[in-house]
Amino acid sequence: MGISVGVLGPVELRRDEVVVPLAGTPQRVLLARLALTGGRSVPVAELIEALWEGEPPDNAMGNLHSYVSRLRRCTGGEALRREPGGYRLDLPDGAVDAERAERLAATARGQESAAAAVTLGEALALWRGDPLSDVADRMAFAPEVARLGELRRHLREEWLDRLLASGAAAEALPEIEALAVAEPLRERAQSLLMRGLHATGRTPEALAVARTYRERIADEHGIDPSPVMAELQRRILADDPGLRVPVRSGPLAADLIGAPTRHSPAAADAFSRDTKAAGSSTPSVAAGDASVAAGGAFVAAEDVWRCGAEGVGVAGEGVWWRGAEGGGVVGEAGRGVVGTAGDAALGGGGRRRVDRFFGRREEIAAVRAALASGAVTTLVGPGGVGKTRIVREMLGGGELVVELAERSVPEDVAAAVAGALGMRAAPRGGVAALAERLGSMPAVLVLDNCEHLLDAVRALAGELVARCPGLRVLATSRHRLEVAGERVLRIGPLPADDQVALFCDRAALLRADFPDDSRTRELAAEICGLVDGLPLAVELAARRESVFGLAHLRDRLGAGLNVLEPARGGDRATAVSATVEWSYRLLDPASQRLLDRLAVCRGGFGLDALPYFQEDAEPLLAELVDASLVVADPPRYRLLETVRHVGLGHLGPDGERQARDAHARWMLATAAELVDGARRRDPRTYPAMRRELPNLQEALAWLGAGDDGARMAAMLAVIGSDSPDPGLTEQLARCAPERVETESDALRAVAAGTGEWLRGHLPEADRLLTAALDRLPRDHRLRWGALLIRISNGMFAGRPEPVRQDAERMATDTHAPDWARATGVCCSALMDAYGGDPAAGTRWLERYAGALDTEHLDGFVPFTRGELSAGADPERALAWYDRSIAASDRANLIYTGHVARVARAAVLIRLGRTPEAIGACREVLAAVRAANMTAQVWTMIRLSAELLAGLGDTETAAALVAAADDDPMAPVVMGPDRDRMAGIRTAAATAPPCGGGVAGAAELASARLTAYAEERRTKRAALREG
Structure with a gap:
């Protein structure tokens, strides 16, 4: 059937x-x-x-x-x-x-x-x-x-x-006339009418058609007819016999029979003379279908070279360009490119580049290696990454370059290659004829910008390499060709140093007083990072520098990439978004929709995100990766900022709301998994949290003050307390409710209290956490995390009794999960140690030894044992701290690991191991500052003061202690530490605190420790030389 x-x-x-x-x-x-x-x-x-x-x-x-x-x-x-x-x-x-x-x-x-x-x-x-x-x-x-x-x-x-x-002109003329009326601006329709009228003896009318067409396109588009039309008019005026008799012709070039042959120097000379005779000083660019398909002819590259300053070249379908001064350069305009790369003419219509080229040595070496070992090599990467520039930089002469960016239909691919070979666009014999011609041509065929014609390029490249054993095809595309044996080289953004060098070079071209200093390079690096290091975007940003200046440009780019877009009426071909839109239009609607929705992800995503955005999305993701619109680094994927910018622009208000709701659902599920992982002490939890942190923060901001936003904030507080991040800390602190009346209010109070604790605002943290715990149900899964944060806050605030009560409650409450009971045992023991009775703390640990699960608590139990040992057996304490640090690092617990490092530095000072103590204090001070752990920063400042006092720098030590005493956010000193600080406190009583708060004190301490470290290094070097 x-x-x-x-x-x-x-x-x-x-x-x-x-x-x-x-x-x-x-x-x-x-x-x-x-x-x-x-x-x-x-x-x-x-x-x-x-x-x-x-x-x-x-x-x-x-x-x-x-x-x-x-x-x-x-x-x-x-x-x-x-x-x-x-x-x-x-x-x-x-x-x-x-x-x-x-x-x-x-x-x-x-x-x-x-x-x-x-x-x-x-x-x-x-x-x-x-x-x-x-x-x-x-x-x-x-x-x-x-x-x-x-x-x-x-x-x-x-x-x-x-x-x-x-020879059927009379029969065809009525149809031709109808076509010409329907298509008044289509050059081929008008040229067919001219030929038909002339063939039937109506030559004056044929010439009138030419005049009318020339006037129409000049009035409506400001352009002239192509030389193809001018040549046809000349032949009609000359009553060329070839126009009156049937002449067989190739299917894509039928109306220039009898034109000068394409291989002789006379061809270009003839066109030059004709152009001058017509009174035109510059050949015009053809409009519409003034193309090879309509009968355009090509001039070989060697003929263009011989034309000199008055030479004429072909830069595509019917588009003719004069040679540059001295000849030998074929223009880049039009559809397709003609010319053989080498000393005589630059292939691919490539004008000689006069701007500097940066980096890409490894990529060029990889391309050359791939060409030496394989028949087809494809450079794949997003628009604007510099694939074409890499190819042009490595051309050494003898390559045949075919530009496909402006070609629009599959048939154009073979036509472009034929034109570059100096043949008619569709020679008889098709691929076989091209292969025969290539057999005597250079061994490398470059096909540039193939992504929109993949099927045609794939078929042609496969056939040519099969027929020409010595041929090498080098393609650039945003999507791999999928040809058998293809070697794919993915081109990514420039390395950071090259990004900055490119930016500064281009900016200096536009501003003579562009500064060359470290601050300039620092700002340039930030700008380049905001545009993904894509060479096109870096160059566009450099252009804007002369308008906005570095700092303002950085701020503008941080708010979005619109500053890089051209002004109304500007050159959209160089806009960052235009390069992305080109690839976007080649996608099917489902892939476009997925890409737009993924644009709300910040910092990347994993495969687990896809079902929240679209069903059956994995094949679509693969297509987006192949199209160079998604960067794959399995198991993570991300959109470049330039792609995100375009995708967000497509969504519209309703689309963005739907996409952000889907993103928030994904992040709520992710946060819940992270909380469970943290309680299991799964070592993958905190790396996963830091990886998803930009998405988590984005979702938290989107969810706002609703119930889901409160739940997200509290979950992030419980996780973030073990792995502090400065940005998240500030975001959590802003979650505080006006009153704590509902469960959602309580969850927001947990989040804000955690943020205030990490920032060192201890009284406010205690107020918020207490209000939250008073409102949260006893069996709420986040209650115990909130209680632990209040305990930690109370330790730094110097409130031993409330802390002991909370800790003992956690240790003995049968409703508490195992991790909470074990943590309560350790915290209670620590309060004994900080109160001056470590023996009582040791007995407490022994009493509840069955509750301790060192694997479950990672570094906290050995840290506790170190604190209990520090006074009586500091060497043993160091061993416990080392175990704590190692366990914390394995589990990616930043907070516990840093606290153990602080304690270790204190013991080194008290053991008199000064060189080690100086190095430890410098490193730990920098680490806790980076994590925004304000309480620990003040603790390290006090320890630095103790170390400096022992080195004889009592003035700096006194200024540091005075600064700590002057700041209400500094932790209260308890137990034996009070006695150790007594002497320094006495000196500090008359010493003014150093300025700048915690940051100023940290900078002073770091500077003095660095100076002592350098002094010791110099002395050791002198002793070795002596």
Whole structure:
């Protein structure tokens, strides 16, 4: 039973040549979407998108299955097949009328004019109206409607061309006239009319058509007709016999029969003379379809070279450019590029670059190595990363460069290669002819910017390397070609040093007084980081520096990349967003939607995020990675900031709300998993938290003051207390409620209290945590974390009795989880140690030894044992601290590890191991400052004062202690530490505190410790030399 599908008109299904009625639009949409894939499987997501255009019903999958079932009955058998992730329509060759039309067009290319006219007429007869007319309003079919419409136009022009070439001008003229009226700005339509009128003896009218067309495009577009049209007009005036007799021609170049041959120097000379004779000082750029397909001719690169300053080159489909002064340079404008790289002419239309090139030595070496060992090498990377520039920098002469960025249809690929070889765009013999020509040409063929023509490039490259054993193909693309044996080299952003060098070089070109100093390079590094280090974006940012200055430019970029976009009417081809939009338009709607939604992720995402944004998203993610729009570093993925900028711009208010809600649901689930992992002391928990921190903070900001926001804030507080982050600390502190009346208020108070504790605002932290604990139910899973934070806060605030009560409550409450009971035991023992009775603390540990789970508590138990041993056996204490630090580092517990390091530094000071103590104090002070652990910073400042006093620097020591005593955020000194500080306190009583608060005191302590370390290093060096 034969099945066929019609899309060249209303969607139609036939069985045994009998039309099968289709019930409703959904069946027509499904049939057309499946039929237009060439037998490939269509993912379910794409079918749903085609049916409901972004607004699927709740039961979309059920409805889809119903539509598929009905369509399967219409096809009458096994043609419609279910495959993993989608459906496929299995049709015999030629069963879709659009495929038959394309095959007939291909057949006509190899036929003589009369036979080709018949074949093309058969192809045109397949149209039953506008393509896909009953579903053309669906966005899913917009590209196919445009493609099939252009195919019909092209076939009609080719048919009329072949009729003229067959001597049937009189018969063709009425059709040509109708075409010319319908397409007044299409150059090929007007040139066909000129030829038809001239062939039928109506030469004055033919010349009038030329004048009218020239005036029309000058008035409406400000351009001139192409030299192709000027040449046709000249030949009509000369009554060239070739225009009056049928002449066989190639399918893509039929109206320049008898033009000067492309291989002789006379060709360029002739065009130069004609241009001057026409009174034009500069050849014009063709408009519309003034293209190779309309009969453009090419001039070989060697001919361009010989033309000198007045030479004429071809830079694409019918676009002619004069040579630069001295000759030998082919312009970059137009569609495609002609020229052979080497001493005579720069391949690919490449003008000589006069700007400096930075970095990429490793990439260039990798490309050369790949070319030496493989037939096809593809440089893959996002737009603006510099793939083309890398290729141009490494060209050594002898490469053939073909630029495809401005080519728009698959047939253009072979035409561009043919043109670069100095051949007609579609030589007889197709790929075989190209391969034969390449056999005598340079061994490297460069295909630049291939991503929008992948199928055609893949087919051509595969055929050429199969036919030419010595050929090497080097492609640049945002998507790999997927050719057999292809070597893929992924190009990423520039290294940091090269980013800064590029920025400063370009900025200095625009501003003579651009500074060259460390502050400039520091700001430049921040700017480059904000634009992902993409060379295009770095250069655009450098241009803006002369307008905004470095600091303001950095601030503007931190708020978004709009500052890099061109002003209204500016050059959008160099805009950062334009490079992303180019890749975005090549995606299917489902992939576009996923990319836009992922733009709300900050700092990347894992595969676990995908179900929150879109169902069956993993294949779509793979497509985004292949398209260089998502950076893959499994198991993490991320969008460059330039891509995020564009994606967020696509969402709109409703789309952004939906995407951010999905993102927040993902982060709520992630935060809950992190809390569970923290309580299990899973070592993967804190690296995972730090990895997702930007997303967690983004979600917290989005959720705001609602119940979900309160829950998120409290979970982040409990996790963040063990792994402090300055930004999160400040965000948590801002969560404080006005009153604590509800459970959500209590959770926000836990978050704010934790933030205030980490910031060193101990009284406010105690107030918030106490209010939260008074309101939270006893069995709330976050209650024990909040209680532990209040205990820690009370220790630094010097409130031993409330701390002891809380600690003993945790240790003895049978409702408390195991980790909380063990922590309570340790905290109670610590209060004994800090109160001057470590023996009581040791007895407490022994009493509840069964509750201690050293594996579960990682470094906290050995830290506690170290604190209990520090007074009587400091060497043993050091061993306990070392165990604590090692266990904490294994579990990624920043807070416990840093506290143990602080205690270790104190013991080193008291053992008199001064060199070690100096190094430890410097390192630990820097670490706790970086973590924004204010209480520990003050503790380290006091320990530094103690160390400096022992070194004889009592003045600095007194200033540091005075600063600590002057700041209410500094922890209270308890137990034996009070006695140790007594002497320094006496000196400090008359010493003014150093200025600048905790930051100023930390800077002073660090500077003095560094000076002593350098002094000791110098003395040791002198002793060695002596």
